[in-house]
Amino acid sequence: MSQAxxxxxxxxxxxxxxxxxxxxxxxxxxxxxxxxxxxxxxxxLRERTIGVAPVGCAVLAYNYFNFDMVEAPHxxxxxxxxxxxxxxxxxxxxxxxxxxxxxxxxxxETIHAANRGEKISTVFINNAIYGMTGGQMAPTTIEGLxxxxxxxxxxxxxDGYPIDISRMLAVCPRTVYIERCAITSxxxxxxxxxxxxxxxxxxxxxxxxxxxxxLSPCPTNWKMSPKEAWMWIEKVLERTYPLGVIKDxxxxxxxx
Amino acid sequence: xxxxxxLMRGAHVVGEAAVRAGCRCYFGYPITPQNELxxxxxxxxxxxxxxxIQAESEVASINMVIGASAAGARVMTSSSSPGISLKQEGISxxxxxxxxxxxxxxxxxxxxxxxxxxxQADYFQATRGGGHGDYRLPVLAPSGCQELAELTFLxxxxxxxxxxxxxxxxxxxxxxxxxxVVFPDPIDPKDLPPKDWILDGCKGRPPRAIYSLFLExxxxxxHNLHLQGKYDRIAAKEVRFEHYQTEGAEVVVVAYGTxxxxxxxxxxxLRREGLPVGLFRPITLWPFPKEALRQMAQNGxxxxxxxxxxxxxxxxxxxxxxxxxxxxxxxxxxxxxxTPAEVEDYIRSVMSGDGRVGRRVEV
Ligand SMILES: Cc1ncc(C[n+]2csc(CCOP(=O)(O)OP(=O)(O)O)c2C)c(N)n1
Ligand code: SF4
Numbered sequence: 001m002s003q004a005x006x007x008x009x010x011x012x013x014x015x016x017x018x019x020x021x022x023x024x025x026x027x028x029x030x031x032x033x034x035x036x037x038x039x040x041x042x043x044x045l046r047e048r049t050i051g052v053a054p055v056g057c058a059v060l061a062y063n064y065f066n067f068d069m070v071e072a073p074h075x076x077x078x079x080x081x082x083x084x085x086x087x088x089x090x091x092x093x094x095x096x097x098x099x100x101x102x103x104x105x106x107x108x109e110t111i112h113a114a115n116r117g118e119k120i121s122t123v124f125i126n127n128a129i130y131g132m133t134g135g136q137m138a139p140t141t142i143e144g145l146x147x148x149x150x151x152x153x154x155x156x157x158x159d160g161y162p163i164d165i166s167r168m169l170a171v172c173p174r175t176v177y178i179e180r181c182a183i184t185s186x187x188x189x190x191x192x193x194x195x196x197x198x199x200x201x202x203x204x205x206x207x208x209x210x211x212x213x214x215l216s217p218c219p220t221n222w223k224m225s226p227k228e229a230w231m232w233i234e235k236v237l238e239r240t241y242p243l244g245v246i247k248d249x250x251x252x253x254x255x256x
Numbered sequence: 257x258x259x260x261x262x263l264m265r266g267a268h269v270v271g272e273a274a275v276r277a278g279c280r281c282y283f284g285y286p287i288t289p290q291n292e293l294x295x296x297x298x299x300x301x302x303x304x305x306x307x308x309i310q311a312e313s314e315v316a317s318i319n320m321v322i323g324a325s326a327a328g329a330r331v332m333t334s335s336s337s338p339g340i341s342l343k344q345e346g347i348s349x350x351x352x353x354x355x356x357x358x359x360x361x362x363x364x365x366x367x368x369x370x371x372x373x374x375x376q377a378d379y380f381q382a383t384r385g386g387g388h389g390d391y392r393l394p395v396l397a398p399s400g401c402q403e404l405a406e407l408t409f410l411x412x413x414x415x416x417x418x419x420x421x422x423x424x425x426x427x428x429x430x431x432x433x434x435x436x437v438v439f440p441d442p443i444d445p446k447d448l449p450p451k452d453w454i455l456d457g458c459k460g461r462p463p464r465a466i467y468s469l470f471l472e473x474x475x476x477x478x479h480n481l482h483l484q485g486k487y488d489r490i491a492a493k494e495v496r497f498e499h500y501q502t503e504g505a506e507v508v509v510v511a512y513g514t515x516x517x518x519x520x521x522x523x524x525x526l527r528r529e530g531l532p533v534g535l536f537r538p539i540t541l542w543p544f545p546k547e548a549l550r551q552m553a554q555n556g557x558x559x560x561x562x563x564x565x566x567x568x569x570x571x572x573x574x575x576x577x578x579x580x581x582x583x584x585x586x587x588x589x590x591x592x593x594x595t596p597a598e599v600e601d602y603i604r605s606v607m608s609g610d611g612r613v614g615r616r617v618e619v
Binding site: 082091 | 331
């Protein structure tokens with residue numbers, strides 16, 4: 001094969017800093033960082049983006065993303081993002097949040113930002129566990145799943161039901177688009193990337209709030225190999241959290 | 257040009273002064289006795305194209321403040337005691353992230369739900385850092401409408417100068433009182449000096465990150481020393497206080513805010529009788545006016561602390577004055593507003609040493 005015919009098939013997106021990250025092998029955060037960065041590159045939005053990092057395993061996201069970022073207190077990313085977006089309405093403002101951040105301590109901030117219809121995009125990493133603090137029960141932990149604070153597995157009587165925050169948000173009139181994705185296969189990764197792109201497009205068109213939930217492996221705290229973790233998402237986790245578009249007002253035409 | 261004289265309610269004065277100081281963002285959650293402030297700003301900010309959000313909680317409000325400040329705006333939130341408690345985590349983050357903001361606390365009676373009457377029981381919370389970590393923030397204590405206007409301006413200036421939150425404390429009495437005010441020159445936010453640290457998209461420059469996480473102990477150590485250096489500069493440069501009739505006084509009342517207004521009335525009455533009494537009024541509660549108070553104490557006068565709380569301000573006085581002067585204390589909790597006559601009685605009692613009102617503090 002001649003030099004000229006060689007095709008570049010891998011390069012670092014400009015929206016990611018050229019540095020190694022601290023995520024565990026097989027962790028979903030790395031994959032989602034990458035596709036999010038690719039979307040920003042493709043849309044030419046890197047220099048117009050302001051990101052909000054959560055408290056959770058992605059707390060250091062500002063070390064990896066190559067655009068302006070602020071760290072929010074645990075759970076408050078959407079309140080912080082609201083403040084940013086109201087001051088810089090022409091920027092792409094995104095939050096990147098785990099399930100504890102978005103659906104436990106930050107539930108009120110999440111619901112109210114969505115319900116106000118803030119023109120913000122949220123990437124919601126659902127790994128059904130508290131990664132950063134070492135594997136405690138998350139609001140999204142499914143029935144029977146072992147965690148360090150549910151030793152016999154989540155017990156619905158004792159611990160309540162896993163929360164499906166994406167469906168709850170779909171009820172709010174001003175959420176424009178909500179989709180649940182996974183990153184368990186190249187096909188699913190492409191789907192997740194398309195969803196993120198759509199969310200950013202919705203924001204740049206000024207249509208309102210959108211959220212992409214991504215079922216994401218935490219092999220470390222699930223005590224599985226990366227491969228087992230992907231399979232477990234497909235076989236088990238997706239039963240509680242089925243993939244697909246949960247709400248899309250852009251299709252029905254009332255996205256404004 | 258400064259404004260004409262206007263007769264305005266205290267809470268509205270703070271709102272109007274904020275807008276004239278270039279504040280274009282307000283986030284808050286209703287709580288008595290400060291609702292007149294957000295109510296005023298809800299329409300006033302709309303007039304100037306600003307942002308007003310009635311948030312879902314005080315926690316959300318202070319975090320919206322973090323976002324708006326990081327994005328470069330002059331931003332304010334206000335609340336009253338229980339709501340200020342909820343904001344503490346955010347205030348700690350503002351300090352750690354070095355973000356300017358103005359926080360107004362119209363203090364009410366506590367602990368718990370307490371009541372809505374005037375109180376100064378959040379002195380410790382305000383001056384000792386009610387949130388976590390080694391931080392400080394300037395605390396301004398106006399005592400009337402003109403000062404509410406001037407100190408609101410000053411709060412925004414200090415916040416931007418030092419990249420630090422600033423707290424303004426008053427109470428329901430101050431929010432409700434009507435007095436004439438002349439506002440300083442209005443500031444167009446566009447004329448404010450540009451900030452070279454804000455988040456506005458990394459066009460033509462490397463990306464910026466605003467955070468307070470420093471996992472490496474030596475780095476957090478350095479960050480804290482850096483913050484401390486800033487607090488030392490504030491403590492050296494930003495002390496404000498008022499001497500009132502302290503010249504030749506044998507008893508000097510130390511009081512701030514609403515308590516100082518009442519004390520001033522008492523001092524006036526006693527001075528008319530020819531008694532040598534005066535008032536020393538801290539305007540910055542932090543930094544506390546240590547030098548000025550210490551100088552006065554060296555003359556061997558009696559210091560009579562008067563506060564609408566049960567022994568908070570007096571601790572700063574003790575730390576400052578030590579055994580140089582006799583220190584007396586009289587505190588009122590829970591909201592009954594004492595009359596100048598009661599404070600007059602306290603001062604007379606201190607003067608004669610009869611122990612009827614208040615008590616001598618052993619140092
Ligand atoms: C106010 C507060 N409470 C608790 C914590 C501790 N904490 C840090 S991250 C976290 C949960 C993280 O879980 P999640 O949001 O699901 O993110 P993940 O780490 O799984 O990506 C908790 C409880 C904190 N930092 N601040
Ligand atoms: S603990 Fe889990 S979520 Fe955190 S980095 Fe490791 S695999 Fe990822």
